[in-house]
Amino acid sequence: MDPGTYRKVVGLFTTGVAIVTTRVGDIDHAMTVNSFTSVSLDPLLVLFCAEKVARFHDAVIEAGVWGVSVLPASLEDASRFFAHRGRPLNGQLARWSHHRGDSGVALFDGALATMECVTTAVHDGGDHSIVVGGVTGLDTPSDGAPLLYHEGRYKTL
Template sequence: MHSIERHVDPDSYRKVIGRFTTGVAIVTTRVGDLDHAMTVNSFTSVSLDPLLVLFCAEKVARFHAAVLEAGVWGVSVLPASMEDASRYFAHRGRPLSGQLARWPHHRGESGVALFDGAIATLEAATSAVHDGGDHSIVVGGVTSMDMPADGAPLLYHEGRYKRL
C-alpha cells in the first residue's frame, strides 16, 4: 500500500466530495435492551454473491462500539418525508432511552429496529470491519430485506437535504 501525502485541504475536500449526491439511511443496532441509531450517507451495496453491504462509522461515536459488539445491524433507507428523523439521529449525545419513540418502527429478525416509513430496509450480520482512517468500514452479509413504504428518497448534496 502506498503512503498518502496530504496535498489537499480538508475543507476543500468536504466541498468536492459533497458534490456526490447520496441517499440517506439510519443504521440501527441493539445491545442488551438498548437501541442505538445513527444517520449515514455512507451506505452502499458491495456484492451480489454473497449479498454484502457496508456503511462507515466514526470510531469515536458511541454507535461504533455498539455495532461492533452487537454484530448485527439494520438499515432503513429514508424517504423525503423522514428528514426530521435523519436530522435527529445525526446529532451526537442525544439520550439513548426512548429515542425511537417518535417514529413507528418494528423489530427485524435479528432484533434491530427498522423504521416503518422507510422505502427500503435490510438487516445484516457483520462479516468484516476494515480500518478507514477516522472511520471503520463495516461490511455485513444481508440476512433480510423489505420495501415497507413507497416514496421519493431523501437525498444529501452539498451539505443540504434535497428531494427529487
Template sequence: MDRDAYRRVVGRFATGIAVVTTIVDDTDHAMTVNSFASVSLDPLLALFCAEKVARFHDAVLAAGVWGVSVLADTAEDVSRFYAHRGRPLKGQLDGRPHHRGGLGVALFDDALATLECRTTAVHDGGDHSIVVGEVVAVDTPAEGSPLLYHEGRYRRLG
C-alpha cells in the first residue's frame, strides 16, 4: 500500500483540532491532536492518539490524566505552536489564558469545549498509542466555530 495515497485518502476526512495537556512532576506537557474522538456514553469515554516518539506520549502515560481543549477557528497559531516538535517545556503555557481542572491539567480559557479524562486503557496503534480515558469533567468555556483540518490544511466552517 502506498503511504502517500493513504494520507491523501484519510486527509479527505475533516477533523477538529484540540490541544491535549497533562502534568508530570509540576511540568506541563501539551500537544496538538486531530485524533480525538468520543468513544462511549456508558461509561463516558474519549480517546486520542499519541505518536510513540513524541515526548508527550511518555508524559501522558506516566501521568494517567489529561485534558482536552477544543480549539476555535481563531486559534490556528495555538495549534501550530503545540504541534511544533522540540519546543521548550518550561513556560509553554505562558501567555495562553488557562486554568487548572480538578485533575490538575491545564485547560484553555478560550476553548470551545474542554474535557478532563483519567486514562483507562492504552492500545497499540502502530507508530501511535490509542489512549482511552474516562471523562470526569466537561465544560464549554467559549462560543465560536471550530478550527478544522482537511486535506493537509487548516480550514474553517462557512
C-alpha cells in the first residue's frame, strides 16, 4: 500500500479539530489533533492519538492528565499554531484566552467544548500511541460553527 494514497483516502473522513493540553511542572504543552473520539459512556472514556516522536507525546504520558478543547471555526489560527513542531514552549498559550481546569491543564475559553481527563491506558498504534482517558470534567464554554478538517484543509459547516 502506498502511504500517499492511504493519506488521501483517510483524508476523506471529515473530522473535528481539537487542541489537547497537558502540564509538566510549570510548563504547558499543547498539540492540535483530529484523532480524538469518544470511546465509552460507562465509564466515560475518550481517546486521542499522539505521534511517538512529538515532544507532546512524552509530556502527556509523564503528566497523566490532559485537557481537550474542541475548536470552533474562530480558533483556526490556534489550530494552525499548535499543529507546528518546534514552537517555543514558554508563553505559547498567551495569544489565546484560556483558564486552568481542576487538574491544572489549560482549557481554551473560546472552545465549543472542554474536557479534563486522566490517562487510563496507552496502547501502541504503530508510529503513534493511542492515549485513553477517563473524563473528570466537562464544559461547553462557547458556541459557534465547529472547525472541521477534510481533504487536508480546514472547513466549516
